[in-house]
Amino acid sequence: MTGSSFLVTEVGAETRSARWRRIIMGNPILLFILKNGIVVVLLVELLYFSFTLGDRFYRPQALRLMLLNASMIGVLMPFYATAQIGGNVDLGTVPVGALGAVVAGLFFTIVGFPLPVAILLAVLMAILIGGLYSWVVLKVRAPAVIASLAVGSLAQGIGRVITQTWGSTYFQIEFRTPVLRELLERGPLNIPLTVWLMFAIYLVYSVMLSHTKLGAHIYAVGTNPSVARLVGIRVSAVTIFCLMGITIGSVLASILLCARVTYVGDTGAFSAASASAAGALAVPITLIGTTISGVQLRGGRGSLWKTLLGLLFFSILTVGMGLLNMPAQWRVIAYGLAIVLAVVLDSIRSQLQID
Numbered sequence: 333m334t335g336s337s338f339l340v341t342e343v344g345a346e347t348r349s350a351r352w353r354r355i356i357m358g359n360p361i362l363l364f365i366l367k368n369g370i371v372v373v374l375l376v377e378l379l380y381f382s383f384t385l386g387d388r389f390y391r392p393q394a395l396r397l398m399l400l401n402a403s404m405i406g407v408l409m410p411f412y413a414t415a416q417i418g419g420n421v422d423l424g425t426v427p428v429g430a431l432g433a434v435v436a437g438l439f440f441t442i443v444g445f446p447l448p449v450a451i452l453l454a455v456l457m458a459i460l461i462g463g464l465y466s467w468v469v470l471k472v473r474a475p476a477v478i479a480s481l482a483v484g485s486l487a488q489g490i491g492r493v494i495t496q497t498w499g500s501t502y503f504q505i506e507f508r509t510p511v512l513r514e515l516l517e518r519g520p521l522n523i524p525l526t527v528w529l530m531f532a533i534y535l536v537y538s539v540m541l542s543h544t545k546l547g548a549h550i551y552a553v554g555t556n557p558s559v560a561r562l563v564g565i566r567v568s569a570v571t572i573f574c575l576m577g578i579t580i581g582s583v584l585a586s587i588l589l590c591a592r593v594t595y596v597g598d599t600g601a602f603s604a605a606s607a608s609a610a611g612a613l614a615v616p617i618t619l620i621g622t623t624i625s626g627v628q629l630r631g632g633r634g635s636l637w638k639t640l641l642g643l644l645f646f647s648i649l650t651v652g653m654g655l656l657n658m659p660a661q662w663r664v665i666a667y668g669l670a671i672v673l674a675v676v677l678d679s680i681r682s683q684l685q686i687d
Contacts, residue, residue, distance in 0.1 A: 369677045370625045370641045377645060381652040388655055399527060402647035404589050405617055406530035406640070408604050410537035411581030412618040413639050415574035417541070419554040419631030420469075420476035422575075424484025425582045425616040429603035430596075431491040432458050432583025437505040437596035442498050447509055454583050461487060462579035466572045476575070491598030504597040512591045526588055533581075538636050550574065554631025617646050620667075624674035628681065646670070 356362045365372055381389045388394065408425070415422060432454045440450035461483060468479040495503040519525035541547035552560040553570045561567045585604030590596045600606040605616040621642030627634030649670070653663050 366677070366681055367626070368638075369673075370638060370645060373624065373673065374641055374645050374648075377648055377652070381648065381655075385652065385655055389652065394651055394655065398644070398647045398651050400524050401650060402640075402643040403524060403526035403530045404585065404592075405604050405621070405646070406643050407526055407533060407588060408581045408585040409530075409618055409621065409639050409643060410533045410636060411577040412605075412616070413622045413627055413634065413636050414537055414541065414550060415476075415578045416619070416622050416627050416629070417554050417631055417634050417636075418550045418570060418574040419557065420571065420574050420578075421619065421629055422480040422578050423477055423616065423619070424465075424480035424482075424487065425578060425605035425618060426600045426603045427484040427488035427491065427598070428458070428461055428579055429582035429586035429605050430598050430600065431461070431487040432579075433507070433586040433590040433596040433602055434491045434494050434505065434598060436587050437507040437590065438494055438498060440509070441506050447512065451584075451587060454587060455580060458579040458583040459576065462572075462576040465579060466575045469575065470568050470571060488598060495596075495598050499597070502597075504595045504602075506594065507590050507596045508594050509591045512588075513594070516588060516592050529588075534636065534640070541636055546570075546573070551632055554633075556632070620671050620674050621646060623678050624670065626677075626681070629675075629678050 356366060408429070412422065412425065435457050436450045436454040438450075439445045439453050440447055443450075445453070464486075465479055465483045468474050468482060469476050472479070474482070492503070495505060499505050515525040517524060519528055541550065549560070549565045549570050550573075552563075552565055553567050557567050560570075582603070582605055586602065589604045590602050593602070596602050605618050622634065622639050623629055624645070625635070625638040625642035627639065649666060650663075653666065658666075
């Protein structure tokens, strides 16, 4: 048998993938690295910044900023990881989140609606976007990754029209919410509100994935939707739940981010899905964080709680490179290397069938 991958070429009586699997399964260190690659990468990152930055890396201000950055995207991560476990890779989270924040800013600052009403209208917009997204996936039968790009392009275009019509010279709309911003900086017990929200959403989604029928159905659909349909699982309903979660979660998280920076805009800098990269990447940080943490790109496998380590990895990377005054181009290269690492680990785990 000839395979396109270096892991599946025959070697005598057993395939190369079988031989590598046997070697790795018999080596506890290699097995730990493949199963917990994010732990290894995180430890290397901590050692590097500890050595290069010294005490500056452990100052309370720096640690608080790492936690705050992680929590901004952490509000979205459970929604995104759940969808990916369900077999849906989304590349449109950045523009959809930015559009949601723009809509909230438009109705709050320009129209003058109360903040709760403006947020509700942004959520309704997210539901419409999620409905369109689901229709393209389920009725047009486009892969989720293609559908997300199409819907994301539409969202970016709408956001740009709004910011160019009602925005400032820099195509931004002011979004000053003193009460919400104060909660984001100093929430209950002096812990930012987003940290509380992040752990609350993680807890709810963890229980749902591990202890409910819906969670089992999401894993089943991600593993093999055809088989899931044959055993009576409502694949369409599960898919809609996952895709709606992504759009609503990205909008809510982006609104919280923009309340902190006091502006909304149509670029990645105003979307929670790329907040840890300061908007430097078109690829959502959520996708890289979930994949490097062990959630398979093909779906069906992954631990939600491990994605917290992915959040910390990117937050520490962003803050550490900022403290080192690293040029912007080198930061983008670092994020690019993280993407490559995530894809390589996912490919090896998938081909060797290592959870």
